[in-house]
Amino acid sequence: MLRIDIRQNVFLAVMMLTVMVVPAFGQDATLDLSREKPAMGIPGAGPLTNDQIKQWLSRGENHKGLTVKLPLGLSLGESQMKGLEKNPLTLAKIELGRQLYFDTRLSSDNTVSCASCHHPQEGFSRHTPTGVGIRGQKGGRNSPVSYNRILSDAQFWDGRADSLEAQAVGPIQNPIEMGNTHEAAVATLKKIDGYAMQFKKVFPDSGVTIDNVGKAIAAFERILVTGPSPYDYNESYKRFATLEKEDLEDLKTDSPKIYAEYEEMKAFVADNPMSESALRGQELFFSKRVGCSNCHVGANLADEQYHNLGIGMSAKEPDLGRFTETKVEKDKGAFKTPTIRNVALSAPYMHDGSLATLEEVVAHYNKGGDKNPWLSDKIVPLKLTPHESLDIVEFMRSCTGSFPSVSSARLPQ
Numbered sequence: 001m002l003r004i005d006i007r008q009n010v011f012l013a014v015m016m017l018t019v020m021v022v023p024a025f026g027q028d029a030t031l032d033l034s035r036e037k038p039a040m041g042i043p044g045a046g047p048l049t050n051d052q053i054k055q056w057l058s059r060g061e062n063h064k065g066l067t068v069k070l071p072l073g074l075s076l077g078e079s080q081m082k083g084l085e086k087n088p089l090t091l092a093k094i095e096l097g098r099q100l101y102f103d104t105r106l107s108s109d110n111t112v113s114c115a116s117c118h119h120p121q122e123g124f125s126r127h128t129p130t131g132v133g134i135r136g137q138k139g140g141r142n143s144p145v146s147y148n149r150i151l152s153d154a155q156f157w158d159g160r161a162d163s164l165e166a167q168a169v170g171p172i173q174n175p176i177e178m179g180n181t182h183e184a185a186v187a188t189l190k191k192i193d194g195y196a197m198q199f200k201k202v203f204p205d206s207g208v209t210i211d212n213v214g215k216a217i218a219a220f221e222r223i224l225v226t227g228p229s230p231y232d233y234n235e236s237y238k239r240f241a242t243l244e245k246e247d248l249e250d251l252k253t254d255s256p257k258i259y260a261e262y263e264e265m266k267a268f269v270a271d272n273p274m275s276e277s278a279l280r281g282q283e284l285f286f287s288k289r290v291g292c293s294n295c296h297v298g299a300n301l302a303d304e305q306y307h308n309l310g311i312g313m314s315a316k317e318p319d320l321g322r323f324t325e326t327k328v329e330k331d332k333g334a335f336k337t338p339t340i341r342n343v344a345l346s347a348p349y350m351h352d353g354s355l356a357t358l359e360e361v362v363a364h365y366n367k368g369g370d371k372n373p374w375l376s377d378k379i380v381p382l383k384l385t386p387h388e389s390l391d392i393v394e395f396m397r398s399c400t401g402s403f404p405s406v407s408s409a410r411l412p413q
Contacts, residue, residue, distance in 0.1 A: 029064040031089065033225050033404070034071035038094050041407035048099075048412050053194045057201045062092040068150065070299075073232030073341075073401070074225055077151045077299025083164055084150075087215045089222065096198045097220025100213060102408045105192075106185050107178035109134050114171070114217065118146035120406045123346030124224060129353030133177040140319060142353035145346050147403065148339055150222040151300045157335045157351045159306060160325050168217035169210055182210040189213070194412025226341045227402035230272040231282065231395070237265045274398045281395030284388055292365075292392070294378050295337045301399065306334035309379055310370025311350045321351065332374040344397045358393045 031038060042048060042056045056062060066089040070078050100106065101114045117131040118124050124146045126132070131139040141157050149155070155167035171177040172185050189195045190208050199208040199216075206212060228236075240262045243251065252259040274282070285292040295303050306322040313333050322331035335351040349355040355364060364370075366389060368381035384392070 029061070029066050030069055031066040031091075031223070032069040033223060034069070034227065037405045038091055038223050039098055039220065039404050039406040041098055041410040042095060044410065046410075048194055048410050050193050050197070050413075053197055053412065056095070057092060057197060062095075063090050063201070065090060068222075070150070070225060071401070072228040072236060074148065074151070074299050080299070081150050082153050083218065083222065087165060087218060089219050090202070092198070093202050093216055093219040094223055095220075096195075096202055097216035097218065098407070099195075099198075099411050100217050101220050103411055105188055106172055106180065106213075107134055108180040108184070112178050114146070114168070115408060117143040117171075117177070120403060120408065123342060124403070125346040127347060129348055131177065133171075133174070134179040137176040139176055141351050142348065144336075145338065145342075146221050147224040148226060148300050148341060149218075150225060151298075152302075152304060154304070154336075158322050158325050159336055164218040164221055165211070165214035168221070169214040172210075172213075185213065186210055192412050198412075224404060224406075227404075228268070228272075229341070229401040230269075230274045230278070230398045232401065233265065233268040233272050234274050234279075237269045240265065275394055277391045277394040278398040279395075280388075281391035281393065282398070284384075284392055285395050290382055290384070290392070291378065296340045301340035302337045304337065306331060306336050307376040307378065308333040308372065308374045309335075309350070309364070310372050310375050311335075311354060311364070312352050313370055313372040313374075319352065330374060333372060334374070334376070340396055340399050342400050342403070344400050358396055359389070362389045362392050 042052055044052055068078070068081060068084065068089065069075070070081075104110050104113045104116075106113060112134050116133075117126050119126060126143045128143075130141055131143045133139065144155075144157060149164050153163065155161040155164055156170075161167035161170055169182065172180050173182055178185075186208055189199070196208060199212060202216065203209075203212045243262075248259070248262070251262065284290045285296075293301075295305065295307060297303050308321075310333070312318050318333060320332050322334040322336075323329070325331075338349075343349075344358065347356060347358075349358070349361050350364075355361050362384070365379070366382045366384045369375055369379040
């Protein structure tokens with residue numbers, strides 16, 4: 001009887017993890033982001049020709065609405081995906097967004113693109129303390145990562161953009177980022193036949209507009225998601241870990257598909273092991289004593305909220321963060337929680353890029369942040385030993401999965 005109950009529980013767990021959430025707007029194709037590579041661009045080499053673009057646009061499958069299936073780990077957040085109802089995905093829209101994301105012609109002097117501050121080779125961020133725009137101008141904040149945005153509403157460190165679409169077009173007219181105007185950017189795109197054709201097909205009612213530029217870039221950014229990490233594999237395997245040999249034999253006989261998944265997950269864990277240090281760090285990370293998961297929670301390990309950690313508050317004129325948007329006193333110096341996923345690849349850290357390593361980040365939390373009148377009540381001295389601090393760093397590193405394959409080339413002539 002015990003073995004039967006165990007098999008039933010395993011079956012239910014598998015069904016809960018593999019069920020695909022279908023948005024209410026009704027789609028007719030599935031985009032499995034754990035297998036497919038929609039960010040690789042229109043097949044071919046060299047600059048995109050008008051004939052190649054026409055051929056791409058002529059394919060009906062590129063205009064089908066898409067239901068998104070997220071990779072293991074992130075898949076736990078499929079019911080919380082943002083923006084798909086107002087801005088449904090199609091392969092043609094994603095591809096248009098990819099081109100715009102890497103195209104420096106959106107900037108006033110043709111030198112800066114979205115990727116200049118959110119580059120695939122630098123963790124979809126940049127390894128500089130702050131973003132760098134036209135003429136080498138430096139911004140005041142670290143470049144936020146542009147991946148896993150499909151699980152996020154408000155954007156930027158202070159949440160001033162209420163959607164990914166709004167975020168996508170903001171830097172175009174920021175004088176120290178792309179330094180352009182929306183009107184000039186739209187005029188530039190209209191003069192490029194390859195873009196004009198795509199906008200007309202993807203947005204037949206309106207064509208090239210700044211709103212549609214935002215929709216296309218947001219569509220591309222929503223498919224930039226992290227793959228399973230050692231942490232995800234280990235968590236997924238836990239539902240099998242307590243089964244004994246006899247239970248597994250029964251599972252093999254009665255539920256061969258689930259048994260095959262057990263074997264697959266066992267192999268994944270073997271190929272992507274968590275170290276003993278990382279396992280200790282995981283226990284600390286999610287413990288009540290340390291409380292990292294008070295803010296780093298959910299499928300993306302981020303609560304999408306704003307917290308004052310004390311960073312930069314000792315400056316003569318500190319960056320007040322979320323307060324500049326809300327004018328609420330408690331929001332002074334509060335900034336949005338970043339994801340822990342692939343965080344090892346996006347140094348430096350914090351909204352101002354002032355902490356160079358994950359070790360420095362943990363040390364900041366360990367001392368209880370930097371005192372100021374608006375310090376979050378979640379920030380208290382942790383009293384971690386040096387070994388415990390290193391264990392938490394190792395756990396964060398174990399949350400590193402793959403990035404999607406992305407082509408930065410193949411732009412319209």
